[in-house]
Amino acid sequence: MSVIKSVLCVPLRYSYGVPALFGKRCGAAVASLTLALGLSVAPAVAEPLRLVALGDSLTQGYGLPADEGFVPQLQDWLNAQGHDVIVINAGVSGDTTAGGLARLDWTLAEPVDAMLVTLGGNDLLRGIDPAASRANLDAILARLQQEDIPAMLAGMPAPGNYGPEFRDAFNRMYPELADAYDVALVPNFMQPMTDKADAGASFTDLMQGDHIHPNADGVALIVESIGPSVAAFLETVAPATP
Numbered sequence: 001m002s003v004i005k006s007v008l009c010v011p012l013r014y015s016y017g018v019p020a021l022f023g024k025r026c027g028a029a030v031a032s033l034t035l036a037l038g039l040s041v042a043p044a045v046a047e048p049l050r051l052v053a054l055g056d057s058l059t060q061g062y063g064l065p066a067d068e069g070f071v072p073q074l075q076d077w078l079n080a081q082g083h084d085v086i087v088i089n090a091g092v093s094g095d096t097t098a099g100g101l102a103r104l105d106w107t108l109a110e111p112v113d114a115m116l117v118t119l120g121g122n123d124l125l126r127g128i129d130p131a132a133s134r135a136n137l138d139a140i141l142a143r144l145q146q147e148d149i150p151a152m153l154a155g156m157p158a159p160g161n162y163g164p165e166f167r168d169a170f171n172r173m174y175p176e177l178a179d180a181y182d183v184a185l186v187p188n189f190m191q192p193m194t195d196k197a198d199a200g201a202s203f204t205d206l207m208q209g210d211h212i213h214p215n216a217d218g219v220a221l222i223v224e225s226i227g228p229s230v231a232a233f234l235e236t237v238a239p240a241t242p
Contacts, residue, residue, distance in 0.1 A: 049237055050111055051230075052088040054100055054140070055118035055154075058189065059091025061219075063208050068216040070223065077227045083234055088112075096122045097136035104143055114237045115144055116230065118154040118189055120170075125212075127162055130169035137173065141181040152184040152233045153177065154226065157194060184233040190214075192221035 053059045053071055061069020071089040078085050090107050092099060100119045117140060123133040137153070144151045155174030158167040178185035188194055193214070196203040204211065206218030214222060 046084075049083070049085040049234060050088060050113045051085050051116060051234065052090050052107060052110075052112050052114070053116045053118060054104075054107060055091040055116075056095040056100075056122050057091065057093035057213060058121055059118050060089065060093050061091070062093050062213050063210075064213075064216055064219070068219065070219050073216075073219050073223045074227065074230065077223045078231060078234070081227070081231055083231060085234060091118075094122060095119065096126065096128065097133045097140075101136045101139050104140060108143075108147060108149075112147075112149055114150045114152070114234065116152045116154065116233075117141070120156040120174075121189075124156060124158055124170065127166075130158075130166060130173055133170065134173045134177065137177055138180075141177060141183060145181055150183075150233070150237050151181070152186070152230065154186040154189040157188050157190065184229065184236075186226050186229050189222065189226065191225045193218065 053074070055070075059070055061071065066072065069089070071087050071091070075085065075087040078087070088110070092103070095103075097119045099122075100117070117137070119137065119140075120133060123130075141151055141153070153174055155171075158170035160167050174187065175185060177183075193203040193206060196206070203218075206214055206221060208215050
């Protein structure tokens with residue numbers, strides 16, 4: 001069996017992209033051949049779920065060491081809870097909802113079992129019309145639905161800087177889209193910071209010097225807050241077929 005596999009397969013089955021797909025097809029070919037030869041076949045083992053986090057600098061881990069950003073901390077948290085998952089970092093610093101939509105084809109060119117969409121923060125910083133942000137997120141969720149990829153949406157709370165009409169339209173966007181596409185929702189990605197502010201306390205101890213991006217401690221609290229919802233979401237995602 002090992003000789004057959006070494007001839008038919010390349011040692012890339014767990015890499016991201018085309019080699020991963022080839023590895024799966026190779027495994028199926030080996031299984032078929034061994035059955036034809038009357039050899040024993042070991043039970044199939046499901047590969048880890050591939051959760052892609054599509055977002056901006058908050059997802060990308062701006063200003064933090066590689067192992068202290070949102071994606072690695074979320075993966076560590078999920079793995080510690082017993083979830084066999086690989087969290088793929090598809091965060092691009094500075095990206096708006098339009099940017100996330102523009103690179104969706106590229107993102108979906110790789111194997112994706114589920115997607116966590118965490119976009120909107122830069123739309124807020126730039127004062128982009130909520131109708132435009134909504135249209136972009138709508139298009140992202142529509143594409144994921146078309147591709148039969150389970151999605152989870154994480155919202156960002158809008159401040160009152162641009163007036164109540166802007167704030168209300170932006171804040172309605174996330175729950176209404178989640179309801180329209182029947183996807184899981186985390187209403188506020190920055191909930192730990194909001195909780196401290198609502199309690200009348202400063203949350204600067206959780207932020208980097210720019211007062212926009214969370215530090216490693218802030219990310220850890222975000223992961224603790226969002227982690228159970230992500231874990232529950234993953235329970236609804238079918239495991240990948242080897």
